[in-house]
Amino acid sequence: MTSTHAAPELSYLDHKVAMYRCQVALRQFEQRAYDLFLENFVKGTSHLSIGQEAIAAGVAAAMRPTDWTFATYRGHAHTLARGVPMTPIFAELMGRTNGLMAGKGGSMHLTSVEHGMMGSYAIIGAHLPIACGAAWSAQYRGTDQVAVAFFGDGSVNIGAFHEALNFAAVWKLPVIFFCENNLWMEYTRTSDVTAVANPAADRAAAYGLESIIVDGNDADAVYEVTSLAIARARAGEGPSMIEAKTYRHGGHSRADPGKYRPDEELAEWLLKDPIPLYRSRLLEMGVSEDDLLVLEADVDAEVETATNEAKAGGVPGEDLLLKDVWADGGASWRN
């Protein structure tokens, strides 16, 4: 299984091609996840990152394998970008035994500790303090690991966000708070309910942090600002907050058509689609059209294989139901 993770030690151009491949893989994965939802293979809910791929790809490329990602329920892209193969993620969405968590977590809780993917959290803001804890542990143990916590623009008005920022700042923790500002919460525009124009960045100053705003549809720009923030964190210079401007092409979740958004707004952002933009940049830099076609076909094949492998997974049974409440593997609360 090919990893979608873009390793920073590649040559300049290979690194960019890897980031492109990552974005294409995230896009194709999400489109297939949507189809599988419509076909009722994916039950419950799912939140896609179509349109926001440059962020997951750019940030993951700036991270080391030992660093930690804390994501929201909109976490498929971040999970893939950290190098988790497609099959267990599709299988998890379908509730199969070969799922990343054997079907016990589902779309909103993707976790793969071995890939540094420390969880996807579905209570708004909750994982920001948790990421602080991981960063504290790195600081205490003297490793140079860094934690990155992603969150949406709607998440800046909940208490945990503010507690985490102050806490990280006063303890100088190696944590990056990364806002994916896609302008919308579920069905409400964030600017309608938020006191400042840049929901995350404008709050940075309140916690003594520099305000960093980046084009979230440009993977290179995301990679650059994240690399700098991570370098500061590793050097013991404390947390950073980055706000990336982006847009989700689809609805909030499930089959939401997103009709509450003005047509012109969507049209404008479709023109800023990160993937064709990055593709043209690679062509300008001398990557051949043929190479890109091969790469894209390769991703298509990966999605196809992974879909089939995931569908072939078993249906979880009672053996899993009472497993792993406790560290001893069981669920018993009495003797």
Added chain:
Amino acid sequence: MAQLTFREAIARGIAQEMRRDDSVVFLGEDVGAAGGVFKGTVGLLEEFGDVRVRDTPISEQAILGAAMGAAMTGLRPIAEIMFSDFFAVCWDIVANEIAKSRYMTNGQVTFPLVIRSGNGGGLRFGAQHSQSVENWAMMIPGLKVVVPSNAVDVIGLMAASIRDPDPVIFLEAKALYASKMDVPDGEIVDTLGSAKVLRQGSNATVVALGSMVPKALQAAEELATNGIECTVIDVRSLVPLDTTTILREVSATGRMFTVEENPRLCGWGAELASIIADEVFYDLDGPIVRITTPHIPLPAADALEDLAIPSVERIVNTIHKSMNS
């Protein structure tokens, strides 16, 4: 052997484990330089330094989130929530994050952490600083819940909780902080999920927790002068629950009385009553009776608080009446 108060036992238990294991760290509001608002952590900052004993902002979600993130990446944090009523402002981290994440991730993460908190009434602090919330914690799958009733148990159960690989809510009855007892020298390590039979009697079994244990014992002494001999059990740990000991002792006497500080509805005694009714119903000689705080927010006035929380007198009268009816 030394006489220690319950509050001194807390610092001793934590210190015992911090000396043994560098991965044990401690954080909370006013816990370091001030030694805790209840003086339960005096001396820890001096002995272990401000890298391991950390004062935090007034940010309960950040405190518990930090404990969780640290626990899932190799540390064994102890976090303090000053008053257990304050769990209400960080309950998401407790109930949704810490408690659920191991299960949701199919066992990829563990949370070896302890959250200790001053619990319950008796100090006339009023409703927002006095509730006994053990039932909040008990009803969440994924949390262990430990409630010691004396200084020796504080040390031993604290050590067991810190060494346990799962999240433990460690509730310290504020009413007991000043209580004293002889504590042996040297390391003390107890076992979670083990109830203790403190007194043996043939007529009734009284099951108590935390601050209610000394009252239940005193009530048993008074009842004995009236010819009612009670077994008294200190539950010590609600999760895991030592049903073996409790079922055996209830079967032996044929009667069960619970003494609970939590407000009545969904108190731990209700769960116990259902287990008894389910499994040893035919050993019972009379109804199961729960003696609890009424289902009210706790009042502040001493006279009212004393009426609310089960008293020795109420325990004696309730048992006496029920045994003679």
